[in-house]
Amino acid sequence: MHGIGRSMLEMFVNADGGDYRGKTVSDGEGHRYDFIGFRNKQLTTVLGLVTVKRAYYYNRESGKGYCPKDCALDIEGTSYSSGVRRMMGKVGACRSFALGSEDMQELAGIVVSAKEVERVSQAVGDQAESFHQAAAAASLDGAPWIWNIADEQFCGATQIVDLFHAREHYWNVARACFGQDKEKLHQWTENRRKELDDGRPEAVIDAITHCLTLPGHNQAICGREIGYFEKNKERMR
Numbered sequence: 001m002h003g004i005g006r007s008m009l010e011m012f013v014n015a016d017g018g019d020y021r022g023k024t025v026s027d028g029e030g031h032r033y034d035f036i037g038f039r040n041k042q043l044t045t046v047l048g049l050v051t052v053k054r055a056y057y058y059n060r061e062s063g064k065g066y067c068p069k070d071c072a073l074d075i076e077g078t079s080y081s082s083g084v085r086r087m088m089g090k091v092g093a094c095r096s097f098a099l100g101s102e103d104m105q106e107l108a109g110i111v112v113s114a115k116e117v118e119r120v121s122q123a124v125g126d127q128a129e130s131f132h133q134a135a136a137a138a139s140l141d142g143a144p145w146i147w148n149i150a151d152e153q154f155c156g157a158t159q160i161v162d163l164f165h166a167r168e169h170y171w172n173v174a175r176a177c178f179g180q181d182k183e184k185l186h187q188w189t190e191n192r193r194k195e196l197d198d199g200r201p202e203a204v205i206d207a208i209t210h211c212l213t214l215p216g217h218n219q220a221i222c223g224r225e226i227g228y229f230e231k232n233k234e235r236m237r
Helices: 002-013 068-072 083-095 095-110 116-139 144-153 165-180 182-197 202-213 219-235
Strands: 024-026 032-045 050-058 065-066
Touching: 002 050, 024 219, 032 065, 032 083, 065 182, 083 095, 083 116, 095 116, 165 182, 165 202, 165 219, 182 202, 202 219
Parallel strands: none
Antiparallel strands: 024 032, 032 050, 050 065
């Protein structure tokens, strides 16, 4: 059954053909990346090892690569799915890392070293501490790991970004692009407020994208906030 489940999961995560997003993309911080090709990633999941096809983009100035799909699947910088990382965090919190490694293999058939259990457990612990210290600010700001915790603890619940905090993001754009022009600032932000209240985050994205054509625009801020709304638009309807 695990083999069938693994095959179905692999088909599902690759149904997008690799998440190709065009010849160039922005990482949400104003950095432009050019499409290079597709790269496979071996990902350890609760159903076994699956191959994930990802569109790979490269920024020649920084020499850094970027796979948007890694961000979408919450697997940036790791070869473990979020489900496996949660399991590692739980066994690492309850038993020694060596015994936790044995538990993973015995109970789930997942082979991980004691060192890997320690590393992932530490990361999960740091996230949990941050959650307790600033849960409201982090969750309302759309942090991916917060939504993962929400998925685990409240399976099936509808995830919604607080619009008060979402408005702070288009205000960042307004202040950067319109400065002290209070009339333009008020009119532009009022239009964005109505669009969010109507459940139309795509209109907000289009408006911020248009700001990139304005003289004196701040590309870094616009790119970052476009990334924010793109990432959380389904939670703003």
